[in-house]
Amino acid sequence: MYETIGIWVGALFTLAIYSFLYKENPIYRLAEHLVVGISAGYGMAITYQITVKPRLIDPLLSGDHWILLIPGILGLLYITRFIPRISWLSRYPIGFYMGTAMGVGFPLTMKANVLRQVEGAMVPLYQSGMPWYEVLGNSVMILGTLAALIYFFFSKPHKGLFFGTGSKIGIWVIMLGFGATFGFTVMGRISLLIGRIQYLLGDWLHVID
């Protein structure tokens, strides 16, 4: 019974969202507003249950983690945003977060976005026994990365053999990449659409298995 009602409710909300394809209507608007409220409410419940209670309230109530008053008070300073006279105090918790995020993020970004990428681009162009498509692929990958980097380098005019030709090859590589990414995204969205149609025709109407 519980599941059946659930599937009916889910199916009706699915149709409510698809009704937007015809035009915006009150049913769609209701579903849209509901999802905003539920998401935020769910986020609040989860945050309280997995962060605030076990990391702040329980240790404070146990009586031997008074140092946690510091993040507690810093967190409360966020709320001063609602009081214009002292709203500048909200910069303190933001500053604490920014400092931590920027400091922790710096070496991680250096590692993931720079060093690992450079390391990944350093592959042999040819080794004995390597199939031709891999030789071609590695060459395209190395030269393509360099060419695309040249395309994104705007400090020099894209003229001449190095910058001119490099940026032209770069845009071709970028277009190939964007096409592949677009194709992949379309596939992902179509899979979601198929999932919803399966839900409607299978779970709800039992037309398909």
Place this chain on the structure above:
Amino acid sequence: MKRTVPLMIVMVGGILMILQYFIPHQISQTIFAYYTDWTPIILAFALVLGVGSLTRIHSHKIRRKSKNWQYSWAVLIPLYLMPVLAHIWPGSLSGGMDSPSIFHFIFMHVQVPIQATMFSLLAFYIASAAFRAFRAKSALATVLLLSAIIVMLGQVPIGELLGKWFPQTGLWILRYPNLAAKRAIMLGVGFGMLATNLKIIFGVERNWLGGAGK
């Protein structure tokens, strides 16, 4: 007090967090543990700010009877109902999503279908965007079109029926030229992020301070 102290907090925190990575001494590790333990607690209060703003906007709409004010109830009721329900059925949150409760019901049968359908709705818009983007007006647009078609058909059974080379070519495009473009973009983004990180830590970039209290 209004600007200097927050900038100092950022600078001290940022430098300490960078140093602890390169000098993993016991003291630096303890400081790191404090910072990373405290940050989620502080961030949790930012949610109060968000919920407060949402409440303010929608209660304002209801009070003023603005256009479509009735829908604001559809935001406010579940916004406060969900935490109450989670408090009544705490099991629904701590991994017990299969145990029936109203909280579980709202999440599984209202939130999940609506969100999944909203994302699937993009399939229709992406199709119309594809129609506009993929008109082979130039050589570059043709490359974009061909690359997308080969990757898409390479992923489905019909691609393999057309020829074994279809999925292989699709995979080759994904693995080499696509990776080259992504890698260049990631490197660019990486350098940008590093520069921004340093600018924020050393107080060159101050936009995050906002205009609160000047």
